[in-house]
Amino acid sequence: MKEELAMPNPKHSQLYAFSILVRKEIADHIRSWKFIILLAIIGLTCVASLYTALSALKNTAPAPNDPDAAFFFLKIFTTSDGTMPSFHLFVGFLGPLLGICLGFDAVNAEFNGRTLGRILSQPIHRDYFLNAKFIGALSVIASLFVALILFTVGAATLLVGFPPSWAECNRLMLFTLLTVVYIAFWLNLSILFSVRFRHTATSALVAIAIWLFFTVFYPIILNIVAKSLQPNTYASEAEIMQYQHAMLTLMRFAPSQLYSDGTNMLLMPSIRSLGPLHMEQLQGAIPSPLPLWESIKVAWSQMVALIACTIICFAASYYFFMRKEIRCP
Secondary structure, eight states: OHHHHHSOOHHHHHHHHHHHHHHHHHHHHHHOHHHHHHHHHHHHHHHHHHHHHHHHHHHSOOOTTOTTTTOHHHHHTTOOOSSSOOHHHHHHHHHHHHHHHHHTTTTHHHHHTTOHHHHHTSSSOHHHHHHHHHHHHHHHHHHHHHHHHHHHHHHHHHHHSSOOOHHHHHHHHHHHHHHHHHHHHHHHHHHHHHHHOSSHHHHHHHHHHHHHIIIIIHHHHHHHHHHHHOOOTTOOHHHHHHHHHHHHHHHTTSHHHHHHHHHHHHHOTTOOOSSOOOHHHHTTOOOOOOOHHHHHHHTHHHHHHHHHHHHHHHHHHHHHHHTSOOOOO
């Protein structure tokens, strides 16, 4: 009995081994040049967008009927003076690159370096390796964007002299969570290609090609489709509404559009719908900001779609990695 009590708990030892793997992944990411370069780019764009937003808000008086006038700190992330895009547009563009950068060589680099077999020969579960790769990179991404948003809010508070309200803090927290989920999708997609392709250059090129397709070429294809399906000038209101709903559905196949819809609802409380509305729905509507829960309900389908895409990519990576043949050196 004394010998059994003295034996270490296998669950605790496995969790300790998993925590070591996660800390090792976090340290590798922080020390890598690719992360340092992207961190510098994202940090500079954050400072530039903060400067342009404050310049635009300082030189432009709010309109008397502006329902978003009370949400000053939310406008910092969506306003620009025209010289540079706003903060949430920068995140929507550079965020996927960060996720791809942290995940394109997650597995195949270990496989090519002949270290994967040595790691898995240790007394740890095989899935701990892939889970540590994902959680380590996700921890770095979450810490980075939490720090950036806190820095932006803190700098704006010092410059304007008053803190954000609770409603603004809640919306900014959800915006941070949505941003982390959006980048986690691209991280999982790049990890999937890292599992499927042996060469790191191939997995990086495929992930970047998909990002370029949805960023550049997919809107061009949609414009061509929109012109070919555009109803004539004598079309009824029902046909026009059907056409607009169809085009919105096609646009939401792009992850960037899902992220844009979610951030617009969270950072612009005056938006009441993400699709076309009938004139009857607009009659009698008072221009006032929506409560947080109502904004979440409007963009709930977009948020769930992003979460589902992230889970699907991770499940595919998990399936292919668990079936992968790995030989110890």
